Amino acid sequence: MGAIDGEGFIKRIDQLKTQIWLDGELVKEPISQHKAFKGVLKTKASLYDLQWQPDLVDEMTFESPATKERIGISFLQPRMKEDLHRRRKMIEQWARVSCGLLGRSPDYLNTVITSFACSTDYLKDKENCFPDHIHSLYTRARENDLSFTHTFITPQVNRSRAYFETSDEPIAAKIVGKTTDGLIIKGARLLATQGGLTDEVLVFSSPTLYCEPEESFAFSIPSDTPGLKFICRESFVGGDSHFNYPLSSRFEEIDSVVVFDNVLVPWECVFFHSDTQVASEFFGASAFHPFTVHQVVTRQIVKTEFMLGVAELLVQTINVGEYLHIQEKLAEIIMSLETMKALLAQSELDAQLDSSGFMRPSLTPLQVASNIFPRISPHFSEIIQLIGASGMVTLPSERDFQSAIAPDLAHYLQAAYRPAEERVKIFRLAWDLTMSAFGTRQTQYERYFFGDPVRSASHLYRSYAKDTGMQMIEKLIGFPNQK
Amino acid sequence: MGAIDGEGFIKRIDQLKTQIWLDGELVKEPISQHKAFKGVLKTKASLYDLQWQPDLVDEMTFESPATKERIGISFLQPRMKEDLHRRRKMIEQWARVSCGLLGRSPDYLNTVITSFACSTDYLKDKENCFPDHIHSLYTRARENDLSFTHTFITPQVNRSRAYFETSDEPIAAKIVGKTTDGLIIKGARLLATQGGLTDEVLVFSSPTLYCEPEESFAFSIPSDTPGLKFICRESFVGGDSHFNYPLSSRFEEIDSVVVFDNVLVPWECVFFHSDTQVASEFFGASAFHPFTVHQVVTRQIVKTEFMLGVAELLVQTINVGEYLHIQEKLAEIIMSLETMKALLAQSELDAQLDSSGFMRPSLTPLQVASNIFPRISPHFSEIIQLIGASGMVTLPSERDFQSAIAPDLAHYLQAAYRPAEERVKIFRLAWDLTMSAFGTRQTQYERYFFGDPVRSASHLYRSYAKDTGMQMIEKLIGFPNQK
Amino acid sequence: MGAIDGEGFIKRIDQLKTQIWLDGELVKEPISQHKAFKGVLKTKASLYDLQWQPDLVDEMTFESPATKERIGISFLQPRMKEDLHRRRKMIEQWARVSCGLLGRSPDYLNTVITSFACSTDYLKDKENCFPDHIHSLYTRARENDLSFTHTFITPQVNRSRAYFETSDEPIAAKIVGKTTDGLIIKGARLLATQGGLTDEVLVFSSPTLYCEPEESFAFSIPSDTPGLKFICRESFVGGDSHFNYPLSSRFEEIDSVVVFDNVLVPWECVFFHSDTQVASEFFGASAFHPFTVHQVVTRQIVKTEFMLGVAELLVQTINVGEYLHIQEKLAEIIMSLETMKALLAQSELDAQLDSSGFMRPSLTPLQVASNIFPRISPHFSEIIQLIGASGMVTLPSERDFQSAIAPDLAHYLQAAYRPAEERVKIFRLAWDLTMSAFGTRQTQYERYFFGDPVRSASHLYRSYAKDTGMQMIEKLIGFPNQK
Amino acid sequence: MGAIDGEGFIKRIDQLKTQIWLDGELVKEPISQHKAFKGVLKTKASLYDLQWQPDLVDEMTFESPATKERIGISFLQPRMKEDLHRRRKMIEQWARVSCGLLGRSPDYLNTVITSFACSTDYLKDKENCFPDHIHSLYTRARENDLSFTHTFITPQVNRSRAYFETSDEPIAAKIVGKTTDGLIIKGARLLATQGGLTDEVLVFSSPTLYCEPEESFAFSIPSDTPGLKFICRESFVGGDSHFNYPLSSRFEEIDSVVVFDNVLVPWECVFFHSDTQVASEFFGASAFHPFTVHQVVTRQIVKTEFMLGVAELLVQTINVGEYLHIQEKLAEIIMSLETMKALLAQSELDAQLDSSGFMRPSLTPLQVASNIFPRISPHFSEIIQLIGASGMVTLPSERDFQSAIAPDLAHYLQAAYRPAEERVKIFRLAWDLTMSAFGTRQTQYERYFFGDPVRSASHLYRSYAKDTGMQMIEKLIGFPNQK
DSSP states (O other), rough: SSSOOOOHHHHHHSSOOEEEETTTTOOOOOOOGGGTTTHHHHHHHHHHHHHHTTTTHHHHHOOOTTOOOEEEEEGOOOSSHHHHHHHHHHHHHHHHTTTTTTOOOHHHHHHHHHHTTTTTGTTTOOBBBOOHHHHHHHHHHHTOOOOEEEEEOOOOOOOTTTTTOOOOSSSSSSEEEEEEEEEEEEEEEEEEEEETSSSEEEEEEOOOSSOOOOGGGGEEEEETTTEEEEEEOOOOOOSTTTTTTHHHHHHHHOEEEEEEEEEEEEGGEEESSSSSHHHHHHHHHHSSHHHHHHHHHHHHHHHHHHHHHHHHHHHHHOOOOEEEHHHHHHHHHHHHHHHHHHHHHHHTTTTTOTTSSSOOHHHHHHHHHHHHHHHHHHHHHHHHEEEHHHHHHHHTTTTTSSSSSHHHHHHTTTTTTTTTHHHHHHHHHHHHHHHHHHHHHHHHHHHHSSOOOOHHHHHHHSSSOOOHHHHHHHHHOOOOOOO | OSOOHHHHHHHHHHHSOEEEEEEEOOOOOGGGGGTTTHHHHHHHHHHHHHTTTTTTTHHHEEOOTTTTOOOOOOOOOSSSSSHHHHHHHHHHHHHTTTTTTOTTOHHHHHHHHHHTTTTTGGGOOOTTOOOOHHHHHHHHHHHTOOOEEEEOBBOOOOOTTTTOOOOOOOSSSSSEEOOEEEEEEEEEEEETTTTTTSSSSEEEEEOSOOOOOGGOEEEEEEOOOOTTEEOOOOOOOOOTTTOOOHHHHHOOOOEEEEEEEEEEGGGEEEESOHHHHHHHHHHHHHEEEEEEHHHHHHHHHHHHHHHHHHHHHHHHHHTTOHHHHHHHHHHHHHHHHHHHHHHHHHHHHHHHHOTTOEEEOHHHHHHHHHHHHHHHHHHHHHHHHHHHHGGGGGOOOOTGGTTTTTTHHHHHBBBBTHHHHHHHHHHHHHHHHSSSSSHHHHHHHHTTTOOOOOHHHHHHHHSSSHHHHHHHHHHHHHHOOOO | SOOHHEEEEEHHHSSSEEEEETTTEEEOOGGGGGGTHHHHHHHHHHHHHHHHHHHTTHEEEEEETTOOOOGGGOOOOOHHHHHHHHHHHHHHHHHHHTTTOOTTTTHHHHHHHHHHHHHHGGGOOOOTBOHHHHHHHHHHHHHTTOEEEEEOOOOOOOOOOOOOOOOOOOOOOOEEEOSSSSEEEEOOOOOEEETTTTSSSEEEOOSSSSSGGGEEEEEEEEEOOTTEEEEOOOOOOOOOOOOOOHHHHOOOOOEEEEEEEEEEEEEEGEEEEOOHHHHHHHHHHHSOOOOOOOHHHHHHHHHHHHHHHHHHHHHHTTTOOOOOHHHHHHHHHHHHHHHHHHHHHHHHTOEEEEESSOOEEEHHHHHHHHHHHHHHHHHHHHHHHHHHHGGGOOOOTTGGSSTTHHHHHHHTTTTEEEEEEEEHHHHHHHHHHHHSSHHHHHHHHTTTTTTTTTHHHHHHHHHOOHHHHHHHHOOOOOOOOOO | OOOOOOHHHHHHHHHHHOEETTTTTOOOSGGGGGGTTTHHHHHHHHHHTTTTTTEEEEEEEEOTTOOOOOOGGGGOOOOOOOHHHHHHHHHHHHHTTTTTTTTTOOHHHHHHHHOOOOHHGGGGOOOOHHHHHHHHHHHHHHHHHHHHHEEOOOOOOOOTTTOOOOSSSSSOOEEEOOOOOEEEEEEEEEEEEESSSSEEEEEOOOSSSSSOOOGGEEEEETTTTTHHHEEEOOOOOOOOTTTTTTHHHHHHOOOOEEEEEEEEGGGGGGESSSSSHHHHHHHHSHHHHHHHHHHHHHHHHHHHHHHHHHHHHHHHTTTOTOOOHHHHHHHHHHHHHHHHHHHHHHHHHOOOEEETEEEEHHHHHHHHHHHHHHHHHHHHHHHHHHHHHHGGGOOOOOGGSSSTTHHHHHHHHHHHHBBBHHHHHHHHHHHHHTTHHHHHHHHOOOOOOOOTTHHHHHHHHHHHHOOHHHHHHHHHOOOOOOO
């Protein structure tokens, strides 16, 4: 069948009998019509439609090697630098639709699945490892344009170094049984973004030092697998009005706790299990990091362009572009944007074929980008708030502009070169981006996208080659690095 | 009558026929029952009740010199250091009720009115100045425990240095006529917090360099004066549930644009008008800054204590107190808290009698505090978010805990030493404080409480005596400061 | 004999046969004439002279309770708040002479000795503890105006958590024997500032968790005790010219490694030994921290005033006071200065009598100040460099101004309102303060004055009472802090 | 003759009769033997020798199109991307010799001269412009491997916005006459680095808004032109010992004020004069920025590698690599290093042919790099100081290690895995890099390399295209950027 369109996507999602809980209720209606989900699903549908837009179809899709159907480029297994370039251009197209605000646009997990499919050599001939199952899933996903979410964080019970779970009942999801049909999983995993809104959910253990065999697994199952529950956080959709909530009405992806209530995971869905070494090594050995960070950084660049645009629009609206301290703030965003772009370009420039013949973007610049963005992007929000000043809390609504006081608003809220209504739309956009519950969740989401920033910096330091400077020092003062 | 209680307050406010617009509708119902206002009004009522709580009545009130009734201490005109101490203790009591989150608790504007009443000597015998009207208002306010808001910012049309309003129709509120009855005012002023929720509204021009005579005035009028409209921003009350919205359900003060539609301001309400020199000098010459910043800093200290408490509670809840980088973050809040406390203490220690015989807290330490807090307090929010990490977006609701999935939540969301429900309440508190629309508005509010921070630092630099160091340098290298 | 004067001090120091090594040579000449030491010794002499300056003698000295001689106020054991005030005023007088740049002005260690003398109750009746020896030393020091340095850091061999010294030969100074005459000490201690330039050296173990008995001791011995060597770092005196090196020519205190070559410490010099609990508890239990930090913060305030003066003088010299970003930088120093002053005042305001009847400044504000200053003061240097810009490297010398090119300099290096020679003196002052080897050592010195800032913040967090906020939260959401 | 070697360079420089003033004296001896200059000249000689090192000659030189001699690649006019690559590799080779610390290694000004020679089309047929003189100079420089410094800053008399020089006698160098032989120049320019140590000095006006005709010029003259004086700042060579002063003994470039005492600039040396429009446009229109920033960023990357090496060596020496806060600091340098590398790569990737057929690196990434480095590089110094802690002031000298106390030092200053002598060499290196007068001048030099950072950020903001984000916003909320 190949790449789907929006209608096909909505239809398929609505047909699933996924168990989604929100605010104490099991979602009954078709999820595409639920007020908490309809906005983001419509946006996702528009992404799928873009695949078939005549002027873009070549940029968005490629010919399936199996069926000759057009399929989404995020499923393309890159074999040359040009493939990385194609992947990036396609990812940008989708990211522009959501101004980079959709962290779980389908290309993200398509890329994850693709990275697994490029890395099955590592699993070959290892016990409890099923590289073929990965290939089957990949092919099925690619040919049917399946959508995914994933979940891998353990519940935040106790973050002390010395903590090990000792509860009788599993808290973090574990293998509690094995049958001829498959694994039995019980427990929970945290924060599946768009949990319940996708065809399948990919589940794996986050690589940690001390992983138990029963916590070591990776599999993908349909969202409506019996026993699987998605418990959503409060929805941050402000309302239906695009005027009032230009972002949350379109891009709010819910987050959910995923509960496994003795879920049977059929063997054909299992990638590996019960092997702690594989669980801790697979992600590092595979193309997972280079491929997915390449996708993420591409999206984050689009988001940064968008935030720069919002900042600049505020500057123009209240006419403060002449102030040096305002210019300095905008220049900061520009420097970050160009930095991210250069790091991404470098990762493609230095890309190399891996031992399986796939072209991996260079990891170091991506790793640097993934350390930089979580640190700087919250500051973009702050800059926008600092420029907007009191305007960020002068927020009348769409209905105000349709009421008897509309003339007052039109007169008193006019901007330097804008009518009041445009001015309010601009400030509501800035507010929804940085100060609404939707906006602050975006900030937090990027801050933790790649995990704990402290650990991430530690990893960068430990993995980085520091030779060049050492050689200069050795020449200068005559003795080497002892390592 | 003296100090009122909560019931009296609510009754009086509900009787006013104030014109409040919210989301395109004129508020019709008693405002104490309106979903956007009932929380904050109930909180304010509880403040007034505290005045009559038997164990606190002496701390909260003093005997009216006129009527011997008990009246609120925020109306006390300080004549000795002990009076400053009494004022501070009373302000703290009220601030603790709202965890420092109520920027416009009644003591704030009571203090402003009191500062005016202590500074009428400046206006004596000046043309178009009516010191007696200030005294009348002060006495009426004190004896009837009137509540106020104020408004003084001009609409944010164009913030360029070169901008002067040239519209035919006033945008910033101006005197457009004078009759035997009073001044006629037309135009708008920005951001009356709790606009419409108080007995009266105090209106004055912000001191600027180039003020026109028709923009130079100060007066106080009842909120339901004909022609006066309060146009509210969107309400940030998340809902009625104290579980879900522990803060916005109680402390959300609305902000509003105040529109003057040819409002007649009776002469007896006018403090001064049409004199640009008075308008630009009065606030600097009066006790306005020392008295009100003393109130504000007292409240901000309580808020900082609260934010430290929230941060520490998160630390305990997920048990991360052992990490040096977490300790560093908490230590930052502690340093700020102790700094603010010490500056406040210094302002009382160095307080001096002014020429009218009133005891003014020393302005320099308060000025420093008012430069420091807007810079550091947004960082407290960031620290709380950094500690909370993924927990800040794992936010099930009160109804979730009353539903069929409650057992799942109880098990999977338990914390180190807390049941899940407590843990979720704690994280929802942290979220409502720093990430809800209510919370981010708090951040922005403190950032701009004292106006543009860049200007504020400029003012501090220009007004500060830099002699001591200069003298050391002169002794050392032999020539003086040229100024 | 009582307080000495400069001449008496120099004579006494020159008579000692202290073993000082500098740049590979044992110092032979009278140290007061050595080019590396003469500047700082002359400055110290001027401090002692100040004690006898007629208009200051009452502010600088008090009557010895034993002999009725005038003795230095830094030896005053405070019994009321007024005593703290007197101590502070005296410390300020001395600090102003060195612009706060002399970290080891005599009052610093006088205060340490005095704090020990106020805290002997803790040692009473404990084994291996000699409170009387402390009293004798204190009395002798006070009555003879002895000067001291101290040394307590262990050599920086290996700062890993897991490191314990295993060398056969002691590296960190240890007790290697006990005789009827006293303790035998062998090993080294780090960074005695002014090591060798004082009458005595106070030696004690820094309080650590895992202290061995042989590393547990405190004593004071004359600088010329046999076997004691002071090995100086390179001298940072730039030269004799006050024009060229206005600061290092006067205030460069040398730092030295102190080597104990089987030094015999007579019993009457020993305060305690071989008791790890005493060694780790005494400093926390004693008046050491409140008294000495009170002295240090007083000096650091004077230094901040000086640095603000230098910054302002640069601003005036090149006439950049109109720029907002320059004003912002100066305002930062002002905020820090006022913060330090307020914290110091708070420590006196909240001072309390300890169980031995001595008035201790409140520790918390001092602890906060001692966390703040190391973080902010390097930034003052940076601000000065940022204001000075290219002027910081346009540094002709005194001899240039006496040579044939003097007219060129006079014309081309003139400043807005200053002749070139003054301008160059001002920039050389700024350079010597922040960019010379003397200046950068000052920065580093303050950064580590109170030890590792990371540990210091950790200690502040752990020791701070966080109740107030917790109580508000408990009222609000209904359950208490679990601790 | 082509590329020279070190001996040839020294000989040529020593033959010039340049007028250099240092510490009140006219330098008389051959400058290559003067204690303030011999180190840097020896280093420069070693750079020239590298051109003829058999294994590097192809990397360092190319064949002169005119004479077929080998000439230095920094004179190569790039016509394809490969040429940029060759230039960069050659620049790196030289930068590695000085660990990136030689801001005025010959390639810097060779690149400037080359950029002028690539940009003469702009000057063609303009009055008072002599493109041919540029070509002659370029050819002469290239074929004889001439070395240059330049000078363009006006004296820092008064940096107020409102200041215009009104002195009768010129302060900033000006044209005071024109004769048949050439221009007569009188006045001064600031901070020629290596002023007096090069064959020629390039002089031009810095592009400013309000330039007078008599301040509008560009020319190059021999350093020993009559009337030309170089007045040096104090030398920061600590001494001859490479042990004590590993950096200043080798890399200290002096800075000097350049005085023009009615200097005659022969017409054939003049590039343009008396045309304010040309003076303010030429630098922006020419290849000056893309070529020279490409050189500078290449060098700064090498310097960053070196600083990372020094930081890491300290970490290893005192064994603190396990601490998260140390790892974080190193990771910061790594992120900056990779950022600079990526921006440089991007500038080559996006390079384009200009209208004269020369390949210009893309300016935007270079402009971003030149905004980033001055902001972050001072922080590298701070990081090194924070890691080194007390070790940064425990600095015995080479002579100490040759004296009777050498055994003490060997024992007490040993490091985790290093003998004491190595440890001290490492810390002295770190000190010379960040805390000696040499080191702090390095910090200041980089901070202001590209001029005032505030202006630089302003320029970046104003020149940057902000369209991409604007287009997303327009799609989203429906109206365009007004510009």
